[in-house]
Amino acid sequence: MKMSKGVLALFFSIVLIAGCQSSGDSAADTSKQKGKGEDFVIEKPASAIGEAKLPTTSPEEYIQQDKGDLYQKYIEGKEFSEDKAAYEQATKEAIDAYINEVSKKKTKKWDEIKWAESITSALRASYKDVAEEIENYEVVYEELRLPDGRLLQDISMDEVTQESNKKVNVVLVIDSSGSMKAQVGGEAKMALAKKSIEDLAKELPENVKVSLIAFGHEGTGSDEDKQKSCSAVETMYPLKPYEAGEFAASLKNFNAMGWTPLASSIALANEQLAKEKDENTENFIYVVSDGIETCDGDPVAAAKKAVEDNTNVKINIIGFDVDSEADKQLKLVAEAGGGEYSSVKTKQQLAEIKDVWKEAVSINTWRWWAIHRFADNVWTTLDHQNAVNALKSKYFTLFKNEDERIRAARERLEEEGLIDPMLQNTITQVLNDRNDKIQTFMGDLSTKKKDEITAVSDELSDKLDAIEKQVGL
Template identity: 70%
Template sequence: MKRARLIFLLLLTALLLIGCQEKEELKAVSKNETKGWIEPGKTISISEEVELPKTTAKEYIEAEKGELYTKFIESKEFSEDKEAIEKANADAVDAYFAQISKKKTKNWDEKKWAESITFALRASYKDVAEEMENYEVVYEKLRLPDGRLLEDISMDEITKEEDKSVNVVLVIDSSGSMKAKIGGESKMALAKKSIESLAKELPESVNVSLIAFGHQGSGSDADKAKSCSAVESMYPLKAYEGAAFGAALNKFEAVGWTPLASAITMANEQLGAVSGENTENFIYVVSDGIETCDGDPVAAAKKAVADNNNVKINIIGFDVDSEADKQLKAVAEAGGGEYSSVKTKQQLAEIKDVWKEAVNINTWRWWAVHRFADNVWTTLDHNNAVGKINSKYFTIYKNEDKRIRAAVDRLRDEGLIDSKGQNGITQIIRDRDDKIQTYMSDINSTKRDEIKTKSDELSEKLDVIKKQVGL
C-alpha cells in the first residue's frame, strides 16, 4: 500500500507540473512583448466604426493556412533552430509588406487590415485541434487475457458471484536429482518456495492439496521399489492453511526415483472424489526429469482427461535435459494443459504467477490486481501525450503571434496606420486569438477530463476486484 500511495503522489505531482507548465507557456505567449500590443483581457480604446467579426471559433480553427505562412513558415514551424524560425517569421512579414506596397491601402479600415494580415500570415489550427479531439484514451496495458479491455468490462460482470469451486493439486518431484543447485539453492528448495507462494496467493475459496513423489529410499537400484511406491498426499485437498501447508512441505526432501505417472494418478483420484458440474480442477507438477519407475505419465494424463473431471495438467520442467523436456511436454499436452521449461529462479517465479492467474475462476481478476500501477502510469502517459499536442498548439500560436504583432507594429512605424487604427486592428486580431485559445483550452480540458474519468472508473473496478480476491 505504501508503494501505491507513492505512485499516486508521483502521478499527482506530474499532473500538477504539466498543468503549471501549460499555464506558464500560455502566459508567456500572451505577455506584451512588442510595443503597442494589447494584452488579452485588457480594455483598449477603439474607434466607433470598428465592429468585431461574427466569425466563430470553429471557423477560425478550420481556416486555411496563410499563403505566406505556407511559403516561409510551415516547414520550419517545429524546428529546434530558433534562429531559423525567427528568420522565417521575419521573411514572411517582409514578403507581406512587399505585397501591400503594390496595393491601394489608403482607405483600408481596421477590419480590412486585420483580414489582410491574418489571411497572409495566419497558421492553421485545424490539424492540431483534430489531433486533440481524436486522441484515443485507451488503457491497452489493462487488456485482459481474453483480449478484452478492463474499461469495457461492466461493473455487473466484475461483481457477479460465481458458483464454481476450484481445486488445485500441487505435485512436486522429490527424486534425488532435485538436490542439484541453481543459483546457490537446491532445485527442491526453490520448487518448495514457489509452490508455497502459489498456494498462499490463491483465493480463499480455492481448495489445495500437496503430493510428493519419490521422497523415500534413495537413488540406488536396491531402493527403486521403495522409492517408486513413494507417492504421498502431504496436505489433503482443502482450504489453504499457512502453518499446516508449511509443515507439509517440511515432511520430505529430494532422495529417490521418479514415479511421475503414479503421482498424476493419485492427483486425479483426489480430484475425482470432489468433481462435479460446477468444478474446475488443476494439477500442477514441478519435475526435473523423466519417469524412472516404468510408469506411463502420458497415459496417466490422458486418463485424467478421459475421466471427465474438468482437469488441466500443467507442468514445469525445471532445468531438464532434452529427453525429459520432450516427455514432460507430451504429458502436459495429453493433460490439456501447458508445459513450461525453466532454468532459473526468476523464470520459476514468473511461471508461478502465470499458474496463479490460470487457477482463478475469473482469470482476469488476478490479472487486474497487478495492474494498479499500469493504471497510474498509463494515466500519466495519456496526460503527457495530450500535453505534447497542446505544446504543438502553443508553438504554432506563439510563432503566429510574433509575426502578426511585428506586422501590426510595422504598419504603424511606417505610417500606414495611426495609433487609433492600431488599436482597432489589435482588438479584431485579439478577438480571433481569444476565440482560438478558448476553443483549444476547452478541448484540452475535455480530453483531460476523459482521461481522469476513465482512470477513476478503472481504479474503482480494480478496488472491487482487490476486495473480491482478498488482497
Template identity: 45%
Template sequence: MWKKAFIMIIACMALVGCQQSEKKSVGKKEEKAAESHLQQKKAEEEKATYSLNAEEIEKEPSGNLFQKYIGEKELSDNDKYSKAAEEAVAKYMEEIKSRDTKDWDAKQWAASIIASLRTDVRNTIQPIKDLEVKYNELKLPDGRLLQDVSEDELNEEADKVNVAVLIDASGSMKADVSGGNKMALAKSSIKQFSESLPENVNVSLSVFGHKGTGSDQDKKLSCESIETVYPLKAYDQKEFAEALNKFNASGWTPLASAIQQAEKELKAASEEQTKTFMYVVSDGIETCDGDPVKAAENAKNSLTDLQIHIIGFDVDDEADRQLKEVARAGGGEYTSVKNKQELDEQVTKNWKESMGKTTWRFWLAGNINTINWASVGMANELRGLENNHITSRNRELERMNDALNKLLEDDLIDVNTKMAVSDLIYERTNVIKEHADAIKSEKHNEIFDTADSLKEKINHVTEDLDL
C-alpha cells in the first residue's frame, strides 16, 4: 500500500514540475515576442525618414498607412477620400500612443508623420514628365509628322512618283447628279488633276466595266473589260484627253480585277524608292464576284510604298462601306461626294496633296490653325495632370496637419514642438511644389516652343506661295 502511495507522490511532483516548466517556457516565449515587437517598433521608428530634396522625395515610397487606407482613393471625390484619410490618421494616433515618444524631437515627429501618411509623389509628377508633345494632327501626306521632318528635307527634290488613275465605267455612271452627268464630271475632274501633276510624276489611266451592258448576258464581257487607255508615263495633254474620250459608262463593276491589273503595271515600272498611288472613282460595289478589299490588301503588301485613295461618287450605304474598306486595306483614304463641287475639291486638292513633297507647301500653308488648336489641347491635358498633382499635394498636407493637431489635442506634443514639426512639413510641401511647378513649366514651354518652331517652319517653306 505504501508503495502505491509513494508512486503517486512521485508522479504528482513530476506533473507539477512539468507544469512549472511549461509556464516558464510560455513566459519566455511571451517575453521574446514582446522584445521582438519592441525591436520591430524601434526599427520602424529608425526607418521613418524623409527628405527635403525634390529628387529624393520622388523616390520615396508612399507611407504605410497611406498604402493601407488611402491608395487609389487619393484622387476620389471628397467624401470617399475624406473617409479614407480619417481612417489613416486614426490608425496613426492609435499606433503612436503605443510607443515611447516622450523624448522625441521635432524631426522625429515629422519623420513619423511623413513616413506614415505621405503619398507617392511620382504617381502625379511622372505623368507630367511623360506627357508627349506630339502634333499628331500635323501629318504630312506621306504619314510622317511635320515636327519630325527638317525644313531642308521639305525643300528637297521630290521623289519619283507613279500614279494609276482608275475610273468606274459601269452603267450607273450614266446617271446625273447636281452639276451634270457623273461620267462627264469624273472625266473633267481627272483631266484637271492630271494637268496639275509635276514633272516627276508618271500617270496612267485605266477604265473598267466600259463594255457590254448591265444585263446578265453581258456580265462576262463587262467584267473582263479592264483597259489601260493611257499607259504609265509623263503626262501628255493631247494623248490623255484622247484617252478620256475612248470610253463611256456601260456595264458591270470589276473593281477587284482593276486593282490587280493596276498593281501589276505599277510594280513593273516602279523601283524600291518609288512612291506609288492608285486613285479610284467609283459609284458602286464590286459586281463581278471579286474581292476588292483583298485585292487592295495584296497590292499594299506587294508594292513598297503604295496608297489607294478612293472617291465614292453618289454611292449608297452598301457601296460606301465597301469602298471605305478597300481604301483602308490599301493604306489610303476614302471620301464620299455627291456633286460636281465636292468631286472637284477631292480630286484637284486632296488627291494632289496625298502625293508628298511636290505639294507639301500647299498642304502646310493651310495648317497654322491646326497647330494652334493642338497646342491648346495639349495645354489643357497638362493642366489636368497638374490639377491631379495639386489635389494630391494639398490632401497630403491636410492629413499631416490633421495628425499634428490631434497629437497636440492628446498632449503628446506641446505647442512649440507642433510649430517646429509644422515648419518641417511645410518646407517639404514647398519643395515638392517648386519641383512640380518647374516640371510643369518646362512641359508647357515645350508645347508652345514646338508650336512656334512648326509655324516658323511652315512660314519659311511657304513664304513664296501666292496664297
C-alpha cells in the first residue's frame, strides 16, 4: 500500500501522541486503517487531536449529584463563612488530599471523561438543594391577604369585577363599670379595652360606618348610685364613617365608674342599627365586658331581639379577664346574637381577638381594603425578586468556588506530571460542558421563577385597577 509522506508523517505523529497518552499502548491499538491504496481514514481517540469526547450526562443529572467526598470532608461549612482564610486553607487541603489519592492510582489509561469524573467526585459542590429552593419558592403576596383571610391573588377576576353594593355597620360597645379599673399585666383593663377598640375602628375599611357606645360610666358601684349608673348607656360616637380625631376624643369622654347595664347597651346598639336595616346591609355589634349584667336586665333576650329586628346582625363578645359566672353568661349572649364569644386574659390575647374581629367584618368590605394596596404589590414583588436573586447568588458562589477549585486541581495534576497539557485541555472541555449544562439549567430555573413573580404581580395590578374603577376612585 502506497502512502504520501504527509499522510505518513501525520500518521506517526498521531501514533506518538496516542502512545504518550496511553503510556505504552501500541500504535496498532490506537489507530485503525480503512480503505485501499492512498484512500484511508485513521480513527483516533478524540484526546489525541485535542477534541474531547463529551459525556451524555443530562443537566438534571449534574444538578442531582451529591457533594464530592473531599468537599464534604474539608470544605463544607466553610464556603459561606466570613473567614475567607479558613475556606482557602480548606480548599488547599482538599486539593492536596486529592492529588495524594489520585497519584496512587493507575491512571495512565484514563481518558478525559474518567479524569473529569475523578476530579468532580472528589471536589464538586452540590446544586440539588439550591435548585429545589428556587423551584419550590412560593410566590405568595401575604401583604395582599384580604380581611376575610383569602389572598387577593387567589380571587378570580370575575369575583373582582362582579357588582357589590353591600353596606357594613359596626357598633363598638365598651363596658365602663367600676371593675374595669382593675389591672391586667400592670395596665388598667379600661385603658387596654379603649386601645383595642380604637385600633379596630381605625383599621376598618373606609366604607364601614362605626359607632361607639359606653355603658356604666357614671355614678359609682354603690347601691345609692345604682339607678344613675344603670341608666348610663350613651352613644359616644354616632354611627358614621370613622374620623380619627373625633373618635379618639370620644374615648376620653368616659371612664370606668359604676354598674353593668349590658342589656341596655345591646338595646341601644340595636336601635341604631334598626335605622340602617335593609337587605344590602351587614351589621356587627362588638362588646368588650369584664362581668355579668348587674342592672336587672336580660342581655340574652336583648341579643335575640337584635337578631329579630335587624338583617344580617352578629353580636360578638370578648369576656375580658372574667370569672366563670360571667364567662357563662357572656357566651350565651353571643350565641343568642348569632356571633362568637372569646375569653381573654392578657393584653396580647385582646389584640389577637381584635384582629379576628377586623377580619370578620366580611368579604363585602375587601374592595375598599384593597384599593390602598398598590404599593404593597410593588414592594412585595421587589422582595420576591430579591429573594430569588439571593438564591441565585448562593448558587453562583457554589459554582464560582467549584470552578476555581477544579481548575486549581487540573493545574496541579499537570504540575505533578499526572496529565499532559493536551489531556488537560480535553479534560477542561468535558468540565466546561458540565458547567454549561449546570449554568443553563440554573439560569432557566431562576428565570422561570422570576417570570412567575412577574405574572402574579401583573395579575394583581390588573385586579387592583379593576377594583379602583369599581369603587369609583
